[in-house]
Amino acid sequence: MLPPLIPPFRYAIVEGEVYRGAYPKSRNLRFLKRLHLKTILSLCPNPPAGDLVDFCKEYNIKNITLQVNKVKDNVPLSYSKAIQAIQIIIDPENQPIYVHCLDGANVTGLVIACLRKLQMWSVPSAMGEFLRFLRGGVISSEENEFVEKFSAEIEIPCTIPTWLWGGRVDFVKHPTLKLKFLDPGIVQKTTKKPVGGVGEGDRDLLGNLLEPPANVTTEYREVDVIEEEEPEAVSMTVLALALEGLKD
Template sequence: MDLVATDNSTRSKQTPINMPLVPPLNFAMVAPGVYRSGHPNRQNFPFLRKLRLKTVMYFAMEDLTPEMENFMQEENIEILHYRTEGNKEPFLEISTEDINHALVKLLDERSHPVLIHCLKGKHRIGCLVGCLRKIQRWSKTSIFDEYRRFADTKVLADLEFIETFEEGSVPYDPKQKPFWLY
C-alpha cells in the first residue's frame, strides 16, 4: 500500500494514496469549523483525519465503538459524550442542559474544528443545530427547512423543542465566539 508523504502535521497516521475519502452518513458543514453527521465508522476515518478535528460531540445513549474511541485517542481529539434520549412524545425530551453545554463548546472557537453527531445525524443533532440557528438569529422557516432536510419524518416534537428553546440562556463567552457569530 502506497502512503502519502508526511505533511508536517502532528497527526499520528498517514492516509493511503488510493484510499477514498468517504464522509460519514448525513455529513454537512454547519458553519466554518463546525460539522455534523451520523455516527462515523472505520471507512470514514481518513476523511475525518483531513478535517483535523479538535473536538467530537456525540449525542446518543450507546457507547462509542472501540474503533471510534481508538481513532479519537490516536488523533488526540477531545470527546464529549452526551447520553441523552431524543424527543419522543409525550414524555421524553432531549436534555436542555446537554444542549446548552454543547452550544457553549460550539460557540468557543478553541474547540474548532468540531464534529457533532448522533447515530444517524438527524434528530438530536437537528435539535442542536436548530438551537444554534436561533442564536444566529435565523428565521424559524429557515431553521425548520434545514431540520427537515436531514430529519425526513418525525419532526413535531423536535420542532417544538427548537421553537421553545431559550437561546438567551446559553452562557457562552463572547470573547471566544467564532467569527461567524455576530
C-alpha cells in the first residue's frame, strides 16, 4: 500500500505553476513529486540539507537558496531579497516552482505580497492573503509598511507567464513599480482614448468601415431570359359555336 500524499505545512497554490508552503519534510516529498517541479526556492537562514537535497538531485530539480536571516524589526526580509525572489518566480524557465521558508508564513508571505503588487493587486488585498497564513492572525505595522513601500525595479523576462498580466503588456505604466523589460519588443503600444471622444485607433477603424473599398470590380453576369409565349387569340365565333354544342 502506497503512503498517503501529504502536502507541506501551509501549502497553497499561488498561481498556475507557482506553489508555496513551509520547509518540506520527508513525508511531503511524495506529494511534491507529483507537481513535476523544476525549481525549489528556499528562503531560509541555511541551505536545505538531507532528504530535500537528495530529492532535488534524484528528480533533477534546481534548488535556489536566498539566505534570510532571523527576524529584525519584525520584518524577516530585505527588499533586495524580495526582488531576487520575485524575479526567480516570474521566470517561466523556473516553473513549476515551490517557494518556501521555514514555516511558510511571514517570509514566504511577504514575498508573495510583493509579487501581488507586481500583479497590480491593492495593498489591502495582498495583506488580506498574507493574513491567512499567519499563526497569530495579526499583521505587524512593520510588515504592512514593508509591502506598502515596496517600489523596486523588477526585470521582466522575455516570456511573461500567462498569470502575470495575462501574459502580455498592454498598459503604459505600472502604478507602483518600475519595470525593466529584457525584451522591449513585448511592450504593446496602446492609444489612450480622450474622455467622451474617439481615440485614434477608433478613427482608423471607423474610417475603414465608412470609406468605400478601393479597386473593387463588380461583375455582371449575363443571364438567359426566357420569354413566355403569349397564348394565341381565340376566335369569338369558334368560342360561341363551342358553347352552343354544350347546350345541345
